[in-house]
């Protein structure tokens with residue numbers, strides 16, 4: 231992939247910048263207080279109206295037809311203004327499974343609601359006894375005429391409390407290898423028999439849930455692909471999930487913000503960025519991030535040609551989340567450094583109470599990044615086996 235932008239790429243960058251300036255500023259203007267999810271919904275609707283909600287989807291399904299360079303430009307510019315990435319469950323996870331493995335009926339029924347943000351999705355993979363060893367999942371789906379009757383429990387289900395639909399792995403056979411008896415179902419969260427129970431995480435927020443399925447009736451028409459072949463579809467989704475988790479553009483922006491903060495004068499004229507303990511950390515993270523960015527560009531270029539993402543998504547996830555955690559730790563330490571005496575130009579928003587709280591919350595919530603989407607140890611096993619051939 232050529233990262234020297236052509237005149238056409240530069241014109242595209244101007245177009246993206248103009249759109250972001252107008253649309254993101256407008257969304258922020260409407261919601262001056264941080265309202266989390268509401269801003270995200272509003273933002274996604276703007277992207278949809280612009281036709282830019284799903285850059286990685288095929289054009290015939292609602293994608294943009296952008297080149298790898300254009301996708302890179304969009305991501306970089308989007309992160310640079312602080313606009314959020316789209317919610318991954320519909321657009322980056324189940325959407326690609328539906329347009330790749332679903333039938334025409336399913337594409338017509340589900341893809342529009344994902345694109346226009348009317349339908350919100352959650353991921354029903356993990357169970358109390360099945361996380362890293364996902365194939366040992368036990369939630370059972372038994373045929374009853376044109377329906378399956380689903381019984382079992384899912385856990386760590388992110389934002390299930392807000393989801394309209396759940397894409398769910400269920401066991402439809404106990405014959406042969408565990409991977410061979412899994413099917414991929416789309417479940418309407420309003421179906422009788424579904425109970426969603428909150429799980430509060432270390433940051434004291436409600437992101438996660440337990441989802442109990444008690445005799446839940448799901449039409450066979452909501453099964454993606456063949457019965458017992460769900461593992462193949464589930465794995466393709468995981469590769470998309472891991473690539474999306476890497477978050478390079480957002481990490482670049484967070485690091486740039488911190489650098490600006492650290493370069494401001496405080497503490498009797500001492501700048502944090504001049505202190506060796508911070509300088510080294512900035513330099514280390516920057517070098518790692520640049521290396522990851524080039525790896526991501528290679529994956530994007532391959533995806534633009536119709537390949538993957540394959541096992542290299544494990545490397546992206548592994549390094550990307552490690553860098554996110556290093557940045558969160560640096561932010562926390564900077565907050566502590568500024569905690570003593572603040573002088574000069576720094577605003578209270580940056581280093582005062584709200585900055586410290588944000589730093590603490592991000593640090594705590596970010597600990598989970600090396601667990602979700604497949605833990606570090608599991609990504610290392612995959613890399614050893616399929617990349618290094620060990």
Ligand SMILES: Cc1cc2nc3c(=O)[nH]c(=O)nc-3n(C[C@H](O)[C@H](O)[C@H](O)COP(=O)(O)OP(=O)(O)OC[C@H]3O[C@@H](n4cnc5c(N)ncnc54)[C@H](O)[C@@H]3O)c2cc1C
Nearest residue numbers: 353354355356361362386387388598601602603604605607
């Ligand atoms: C914040 C958060 C959000 C999540 N959201 C979702 C969601 O929306 N939907 C969903 O389905 N799941 C979700 N998960 C679940 C996540 O995918 C699992 O937590 C993850 O796959 C690990 O599984 P586990 O928790 O059962 O840990 P385990 O698999 O029990 O692992 C425990 C420890 O053993 C290590 N380990 C396990 N197997 C091996 C091995 N073979 N070799 C070496 N070490 C190993 C692991 O690395 C880990 O350190 C979420 C998790 C978190 C923390």
